[in-house]
Amino acid sequence: MPAHAIEAVNLTKIFYSKERRGWFKRGRTKKIVAVDHISFKVRYGEIFGFLGPNGAGKTTTIKMLTTLLIPDEGDAWVCGYHVVNEANRVREVIGLSLYSDRGFYWKLTGRENLRYFAYLYHIPPKQAEKRIDELLKLVGLQDKADVLVEEYSTGMKSKLNFARALLNDPEVVFLDEPTIGLDPNSARAIREIILDLKKQGKTIFLTTHNMEEADYLCDRIAIISRGKIIATGTSSELKSLIERRDIIVVEASNISDKVIEKIKGVDGVAYVSKTIKDSVSMSGVLRIGLNGNSRDLLPSILRVLANSPIKVNFIKPSEPTLEDVFIKLTGRGFYEEEVNSQRATK
Amino acid sequence: MRRRSIVRELQNNLLVVWAVFVRDITFWLRYPSWIFTFIALPYMFSGLFYGMGYALAGPSSLKNFASKTGTENAFLYYTIGSFILLFTELVLSDVSASIRSEQLRGTFEINYVTPTNKLVLWSAPVIPHGLMSSGIMIASTLPVVIIEAGKLDPVNFFIAVMVLFLGILPLLGLGMVMAALTMRFKEPWAVINMVRVILYLLSGIYYPLTVLPEYLRYMAVVVPPNYMVDILRDLLIFQRKVILSDYRILALFILSSIYLILGFSLYRRWEQNARRTGEISKY
Numbered sequence: 001m002p003a004h005a006i007e008a009v010n011l012t013k014i015f016y017s018k019e020r021r022g023w024f025k026r027g028r029t030k031k032i033v034a035v036d037h038i039s040f041k042v043r044y045g046e047i048f049g050f051l052g053p054n055g056a057g058k059t060t061t062i063k064m065l066t067t068l069l070i071p072d073e074g075d076a077w078v079c080g081y082h083v084v085n086e087a088n089r090v091r092e093v094i095g096l097s098l099y100s101d102r103g104f105y106w107k108l109t110g111r112e113n114l115r116y117f118a119y120l121y122h123i124p125p126k127q128a129e130k131r132i133d134e135l136l137k138l139v140g141l142q143d144k145a146d147v148l149v150e151e152y153s154t155g156m157k158s159k160l161n162f163a164r165a166l167l168n169d170p171e172v173v174f175l176d177e178p179t180i181g182l183d184p185n186s187a188r189a190i191r192e193i194i195l196d197l198k199k200q201g202k203t204i205f206l207t208t209h210n211m212e213e214a215d216y217l218c219d220r221i222a223i224i225s226r227g228k229i230i231a232t233g234t235s236s237e238l239k240s241l242i243e244r245r246d247i248i249v250v251e252a253s254n255i256s257d258k259v260i261e262k263i264k265g266v267d268g269v270a271y272v273s274k275t276i277k278d279s280v281s282m283s284g285v286l287r288i289g290l291n292g293n294s295r296d297l298l299p300s301i302l303r304v305l306a307n308s309p310i311k312v313n314f315i316k317p318s319e320p321t322l323e324d325v326f327i328k329l330t331g332r333g334f335y336e337e338e339v340n341s342q343r344a345t346k
Numbered sequence: 347m348r349r350r351s352i353v354r355e356l357q358n359n360l361l362v363v364w365a366v367f368v369r370d371i372t373f374w375l376r377y378p379s380w381i382f383t384f385i386a387l388p389y390m391f392s393g394l395f396y397g398m399g400y401a402l403a404g405p406s407s408l409k410n411f412a413s414k415t416g417t418e419n420a421f422l423y424y425t426i427g428s429f430i431l432l433f434t435e436l437v438l439s440d441v442s443a444s445i446r447s448e449q450l451r452g453t454f455e456i457n458y459v460t461p462t463n464k465l466v467l468w469s470a471p472v473i474p475h476g477l478m479s480s481g482i483m484i485a486s487t488l489p490v491v492i493i494e495a496g497k498l499d500p501v502n503f504f505i506a507v508m509v510l511f512l513g514i515l516p517l518l519g520l521g522m523v524m525a526a527l528t529m530r531f532k533e534p535w536a537v538i539n540m541v542r543v544i545l546y547l548l549s550g551i552y553y554p555l556t557v558l559p560e561y562l563r564y565m566a567v568v569v570p571p572n573y574m575v576d577i578l579r580d581l582l583i584f585q586r587k588v589i590l591s592d593y594r595i596l597a598l599f600i601l602s603s604i605y606l607i608l609g610f611s612l613y614r615r616w617e618q619n620a621r622r623t624g625e626i627s628k629y
Contacts, residue, residue, distance in 0.1 A: 015624055063627055066459050070621045091461040102452030107373055119365030120460035120467070122358040164456070 002080030005172050005203035006042035006065060010074035011035055013060050034060040036227035037074065042172075042205060042220075047198050049218030050207040051322065057227040058207035059098075062176050065205070066096050079171050092121075095170035097161045097178060106150035110141055110160050113149060114167060121168040128167075135163035139193060155186030162193060173197060175206040179213060191217060211322040223326060230329045239320050242328045245270065246294035247318045248301065252310050253283035259308045263288060266304060268297045271327055289324060359466045366470035374478060384479050385486040387432055392424035395552050415554050417583050422494040425487055426582060427551035430513075430575040434549070435542065436479050437514055440471045441521025442538050446528050455627045464617070465610055468525070469518050476514055480507075491582050502581040505588055509577050512598050516570040519605025520545075526612035529620065550575055570601050 013035040019027025035057040042048040050058045063069040065076055067087040075082065081089040104113050111132060118128035136142045139159035144152065152160065158178070165173055178194065179187035194217055197204060208214050214221050215235045222232040231238055260272050263286070270291045276284040290297050294317055305312055326332075374380060399420060400407050412418040445468055448454040457467060484507070492498045520541075527537045548555070548566040555566050566572050573594040580586040588595070620626035 013624075060624075063624075068455055068459060068621065068627045069624060070618075072622075088461050091459055094459070096456070096459050098455055099452060103456040105369065105373075105451075105453065107376060108369065112369075112372065116365050116369050117456070117460065119361045120457065120462050122361055122461070124361075 001044075002077065004041045004077075005044045005046075006040075006048070006076070006078050006205060008041075008061075008065070008074065008076040009039050010037045011039070011061065011064060011071050011076055012037050012073035013057075013064060013069060014072050033227050035064070035071075038224070038227070038229045039074075040222055040229060040232060042203060044171075044203050045198065045201050046219040047194065047204040047206065047217050049214040049221040050205070050224055051209070051211065051214040051218075051221050052207075052224035053209055056209075056224045058209075058224060059176055061224075062096075062098075062174050062205070062207055066094055066174055067091055092168070093171045095165035095168060095173045097165040097173070097175045099161070099176070103161065103164075104149045104157065107148060109146050109148055110152065110156075111136070111145040113160065114164060117164050118167050123168065131167060131169070132163075135166055138166075138196070139163045140189065155182050155189075158182055158186060158190060159193075162190065166197070170202070172203045172205065175204065177207055177209070179208075179210065187213075211326075215322055221322070223322070223329065225326070225330050225332075231325065235322065238322060238325045242320055242324055245320070246290045246297075247320060247324060248288040248290065248294055248298070248315060249318045250286040250288065250305070250315050251284075251313045252286065252305075253278075253281045253313070254310050255282045255284055255286065256308075256310070259304070259310050260286070262304045262308060263301060266297065266300045269301070273323065273327055287318070287321075287323060287327075289327070359463055362462050362466050363470045363473060366467070367474045370471055370474040371478065374474075381482060384432070384482040388425050388428040388487050389490075391428035391431065392421055395424050396421055414557060419494055419583060422491065422583055423579065424552060425490055425494075426578050427575055429487055430549070430571050430578065431546060431551045433476070433480060433510065433513070434517055434545070434571045434574075436475055437472055437517040438521050438524060438542065438545075439538055440475050441469055441518055442524035442528055444468055444471050445525050458626065465522075465613065468613070469522070472514055472518055472521070476511075480510055497585070498582070499585060502585065502587075506578050506581045509574055509581075509588075509595070509598075512595070512602070513570055513574040515602035516598060516605045519602065519607070519609035520570070522609025522613050523605065526609070526616045529616050529625070545569055545571065548572060567597075568601065570598060570605075573597050573601075 012033070015032045015034055017030045017032055019030065021027050038057075038061065040048075050061060052058050060069065064071050065078060065083060067083055067090050070084055075084075077083065078090045079093045081093070083090050105116070108116065114132045114135065115128060118132060119125075123131060132145075133142075136145050139162055141156060141159055141163065144156060149157065149160070162175075162178070165175070175194070179190050182190065191213065194204060194206070206217065218235065220232065220234055221238060222229045223238065224230070231241060233241075255274055255276065260274060263269055263272050268291050270289040272289075273287045274284055275287075276282060278284070288301065302315075399411065403410050408418045408420060411420050411423075415423060417423060445454065448457060458464070460467075488498075524537055524541055527541075531537055548558075548562060548569045549571040550566070551571065555563050555572065558566070577588055577592070577594050581588055617626070
């Protein structure tokens with residue numbers, strides 16, 4: 001058995017994007033380094049998380065590791081098989097869940113979809129039926145197994161997607177944003193299944209931009225930003241990268257950049273990051289990192305908030321999270337980078 | 347050891363073909379409106395061209411027709427032609443559009459990351475579609491063939507069915523060529539329509555190739571349906587015997603090899619390139 005379930009060395013992927021202007025004019029060809037010389041190792045039986053904002057290179061990495069893309073530079077092995085030279089071997093030992101609600105034949109039932117893919121994994125019919133029953137039970141879809149997929153909710157499709165990724169009893173399971181777009185209950189159910197799989201000894205490689213999820217699920221996390229891995233370690237190892245400091249969390253609406261600038265201007269404020277949850281009411285969360293003691297600085301911050309149009313719902317102290325690690329390492333807020341990367345690709 | 351792995355490979359590929367067969371037959375049976383299309387279309391096309399011919403040439407149309415084709419039975423001539431046209435159409439569009447439609451449906455990547463032989467996977471839809479459509483079209487046109495031709499030699503009928511299945515091979519190769527072009531130009535119907543017009547012009551489906559200019563007749567040598575329709579008419583209208591060493595059967599074998607090799611190598615080239623550029627998983 002090879003020493004690592006996944007090993008990537010200097011993995012690089014470059015895309016070229018052509019600009020279009022009007023009907024006939026072509027603009028410049030842009031070079032986009034989606035993944036930039038990344039190296040990492042994933043141990044057998046661990047949940048390894050790839051955490052980063054949208055556009056950081058997470059899905060591109062997963063696609064290279066699952067043989068969908070050929071790297072431009074570097075090498076990678078899954079269970080000892082080279083992802084380019086032994087692509088079919090890699091496909092035999094992996095399971096992949098790429099989209100939560102796409103990738104099914106909508107006019108077939110859940111069971112028929114699983115049967116179809118089981119045959120594509122060369123599982124003989126009798127064995128396939130047994131496996132399908134087990135997996136439907138695991139994801140809690142027994143009652144809906146014989147309903148057409150077009151009648152499934154997003155959560156049910158996600159669960160079916162999960163079941164499909166496990167059909168061939170893979171050694172390594174790749175999950176790309178497994179809970180994206182799910183309601184809290186469905187997301188919780190999926191997270192519990194992921195932990196169950198770990199108990200069964202599966203190696204899980206998951207990408208997410210949900211920091212709480214990475215914190216809760218992953219044994220080790222690699223933080224990826226703009227195609228580069230900027231830190232790897234356990235959640236507590238990553239958090240120990242930042243010095244102990246007080247953090248204040250403000251949940252509010254009517255958040256504006258002007259207010260943020262004013263808060264940043266308060267003496268002793270190290271950084272302010274925002275996460276906008278509703279862009280109409282501009283409601284969301286501000287995380288204010290402090291250089292000094294929160295008791296000393298809180299009155300000044302409250303004064304700024306009181307003199308601005310922001311509507312505060314609550315203020316509470318917080319422990320450092322992976323977002324604070326991200327800010328410390330990149331100098332940018334996690335969601336700010338997400339918005340910027342979306343702007344850049346538009 | 348090697349023999350065992352070949353047997354296992356064969357079993358695996360059969361399982362993939364079976365998976366695609368069950369999937370597509372399930373689609374078709376769950377949404378069965380297509381059955382009426384396949385029953386009606388050969389007659390609709392035949393009636394259309396029969397009417398056009400009569401309108402152009404008047405009462406002497408059938409005599410003119412017989413002088414060119416050797417039979418006055420224009421309706422049967424057209425019905426067999428329409429049958430081959432629809433059969434060709436189905437095989438070509440199935441293979442050439444299958445990869446693109448999987449991409450747009452979002453099932454392409456998930457199919458692609460399974461350890462199957464992709465050439466088997468993408469060409470497998472031809473079997474259920476070929477079987478279902480030809481079965482229904484045979485059932486619907488057989489009575490007309492028997493009534494119009496006066497009799498039906500069971501041996502000739504058997505050979506006709508075999509010729510249909512042999513005809514799938516070069517069409518499969520052509521479909522793969524079109525699939526690669528489709529992936530290159532993104533818009534499947536632009537490619538399929540362009541190829542199909544050229545193909546049908548040179549297939550002798552509604553007229554004998556002898557009415558075409560000489561250079562077009564030379565071009566028709568590489569068009570598989572041309573041989574299929576010619577053999578079927580010999581067997582079913584003229585009640586002639588066709589043997590295995592017939593030049594048209596040999597031509598179908600040769601075209602099968604050429605188009606399959608060309609189609610599969612173009613597909614491989616596209617696949618490698620698409621995995622580099624990201625095209626393979628863009629949708």
